[in-house]
Amino acid sequence: MNIKKGQNKSEESEKVIILKDLYKTYHSSEVEVHALNGMNLSFERGEFTAIVGPSGSGKTTLLNIIGGLDNPDKGDVIINNKSIINLKEKDITEFRKRNIGFIFQSYNLLPVLTARENTELVMMLQDYTKSECRNRAEELLKEVGLEDRMNDRPSKLSGGQQQRVAVARALASKPQFILADEPTANLDSKSTEGLLYIMEKLNKEENITFIFSTHDQRVVKKARRIIKIEDGKVISDEN
């Protein structure tokens, strides 16, 4: 717990993610890039939010910091009333495992595992039994329309199918949040349509908070909240 004195706890309790005054600067040999420049945001449970902005605006940095993959230079990230900044390596790993599902732009599936095994993996690392893992994976793969491709390895699946496996994997351990970094960037329009339908459906059915960064207008249209950022600052936040 890292809530500062004087904060209105009842107001913040509805908000599952609170970002306070976040700064993040990347130093390269020639230039300094201010990826986050005093960003303040909050997210409620069950949101279906798109973060949009030009390349280099700080979308991915923002998702990485929310997901505990990176730390801000300054500011605080409070998730479920707990600050995740300065958590020990072991605790932040445990936090990610229990609370967050990631969907990557290039799917990042393990090529040696089948679609079902990829989906089961994160549950296998937790306290689920073998049959629970199997049932949940099969249920999710059915949900994303891959019931007949469960035993196929990623190399046999199309880009859209691989991304659907990645969605199933992200959802497998029933996380509170799904963070998706440009999930449709490598997909054709049909696959994008299908993926968005599935994500929206799961968001409603399982009340999971979805936050995704995107350039894709088709994704933006489906989002219930659109946050525009530029130069590490929020330009607009529309519902």
Added chain:
Amino acid sequence: MIKMKNIKVLTSIAAKNIKRNKSRSRTIIISVMIATIAGTFISALMTGMYNQKVYDSIYTECGHLQLVSKSYLSDEDINSTFSAKETESVLKKYQTPNKNAPIQSFSEETIILSMAQTARGNAGINLIGIIPKKEKKVSDLYTKIIPGTGSYFLSETTLPEVIIGDKLAEILRIKNYRITEKNLSEMLKNGLDKNIATKLNSLKNIRYITKKKLEKAIKSVTSQKEQEKNISIIRKYSTYYGHRSKITFSFTNTAGELSFLSCRVGGIFKTSNTFFDQSEVFIRQQNLLKETGLTTNKIHKIKILLNKNISPDNVKNIQPLEQEIQSSLPELKVMDIRNTSPDAYSYKLMSLPSTFIIMFIIYLVISFGIANTMTMAIMERIKEFGMLRSIGMSKKEIKYMIMAESIILIAIGTLIGIFISLIIIIITSHTGINIFGSSSLESFGMSSLIYPEITIGLFIIIVLMTGIVAIVTAVFPINKVLKIKLTNANKGVLS
């Protein structure tokens, strides 16, 4: 701590990753396999070599124990003798004819420092007076008589008969080289090229008193290539031993006067120890008595061979008996292999440490190659590791997964390597292997024909080394993977 369930999952992923990159896995397995074969075989060869040296020292040259008068040890004087009868009566207590008697047999020796001379050469030697029947029970020297050079005290001659070594025969020019019609046809039967045989005709019936002179003569009529190919056959079949040659020994007798004894060569032996072959000459004890002034009861040394049931080749097992005999015969010095053949004993002590050093060097060298291959293979999968850490796989679990991959690969290579080396060792332990040439090892007192041997210690070392290699080879990729920032790893960026 990683949960058992997770260990199973991670091991299964590691195993699948091995199948995934087949050429990488094959490279590592083959490297480890070759290293294991090389290491195991070299170690088995060295163990065999050292054990052979110990065996020869005990069963041909020195016996398990020796009794020598303390004064003889310091001055090697002909008069520093002890009573054979009294000593025998003590030793016989330990030789009662039952299964558990520690002493199997013993043999008395009279040792005279002497100069051996022929018309062509001379050498300082130990002229050793023995009772052949008794000596045969403590030394297998009688089995080492070179065929065609005589026998072990079986001939009947007017002059006393001596048994000398191959090297001494060479020094005294009793051994020489001749190419004759007869041995040329034998050479042809045993693979000599016909062309060479024709060329050798010009060298027929000439006596070459040294190996070098023979080789020089052959060189003058053949090309370098022909010589290299055929020299061993020519050398083998052209060797001529002057069986029944006369040797005169000069020595100081018990009265301090110079005495001479002329003998005939009854047989020539060849052991694995060139120095022994050069310096030890055996004669019937009774032939020595008249010229030396000694009596049958006056001897210089007793050689004792112990029963196998007390595992006497291990010094620790014979120490109690040694102490017991020593207290019964305080005027004598009881010696075991540590004193009688210190070089053999030091080889025995060196065996395991040298095996360890050889294996360590071989495995260390391949470790770097394997570590590099592993690192390359792991770096290709950096995105996967980024994903795994993002979804909650701990650093420990990542470490375990890479380590498991390394251990499985190295264990497979080691097992195949051990299997192949076992086959090679089993075959060569029966046939023997002449790896260093015919005489180079013999000058160090070791047999040139080595019978590789495997010990439990060697297997323990292999297991230990395998573990070290697995850790060393996994440490580099693990460090690399864990150093990369998660946000970069997810994009496949290696920084």
